[in-house]
Amino acid sequence: MEQTFIMIKPDGVQRGLVGEIIGRFEKKGFSLKGLKFITVDRAFAEKHYADLSAKPFFSGLVDYIISGPVVAMVWEGKGVVTTGRKIIGATNPLESAPGTIRGDYAIDIGRNVIHGSDAVESARKEIALWFPEGVAEWQSSLHSWIYE
Numbered sequence: 001m002e003q004t005f006i007m008i009k010p011d012g013v014q015r016g017l018v019g020e021i022i023g024r025f026e027k028k029g030f031s032l033k034g035l036k037f038i039t040v041d042r043a044f045a046e047k048h049y050a051d052l053s054a055k056p057f058f059s060g061l062v063d064y065i066i067s068g069p070v071v072a073m074v075w076e077g078k079g080v081v082t083t084g085r086k087i088i089g090a091t092n093p094l095e096s097a098p099g100t101i102r103g104d105y106a107i108d109i110g111r112n113v114i115h116g117s118d119a120v121e122s123a124r125k126e127i128a129l130w131f132p133e134g135v136a137e138w139q140s141s142l143h144s145w146i147y148e
């Protein structure tokens with residue numbers, strides 16, 4: 001089954017959005033496979049965002065991600081990468097639709113509350129980076145009530 005990497009950024013933690021965000025993924029029917037509450041260092045954040053290292057906002061982005069603890073998670077389910085991005089909303093909260101996490105809870109692109117993998121391949125890489133120890137093996141007993 002498909003998996004994605006979701007991270008509640010330091011602003012989401014500080015603003016008390018952890019329960020709300022986890023609830024949205026849970027209520028959709030996705031399964032939580034891994035979760036940790038951690039503060040990462042600069043080298044780790046630079047690795048996570050390596051693809052953006054040439055961008056002018058890169059150092060500010062890294063400062064933001066290391067500014068406090070984050071909630072790192074692995075969520076599993078059919079189509080979870082694409083649907084997870086829809087639940088999160090557009091990168092710039094000025095353009096994220098109301099009803100999405102960023103659309104409901106953020107204003108500035110540099111304080112957009114949450115990260116989600118943008119493709120199955122990047123999800124695989126990000127899960128390996130953040131959860132080198134692996135994730136939980138379990139299946140929800142609600143499985144047959146969610147999947148036909």
Ligand code: GDP
Binds near residue numbers: 061109110114116
């Ligand atoms: P995402 O996949 O929707 O998170 O967007 P990207 O992968 O393109 O960018 C990663 C993160 O960098 C975004 O979530 C923003 O926090 C930040 N970011 C992207 N573009 C900008 C920008 O133009 N300015 C600033 N300050 N931050 C940006």
Ligand code: MG
Binds near residue numbers: 116118
């Ligand atoms: Mg991205």
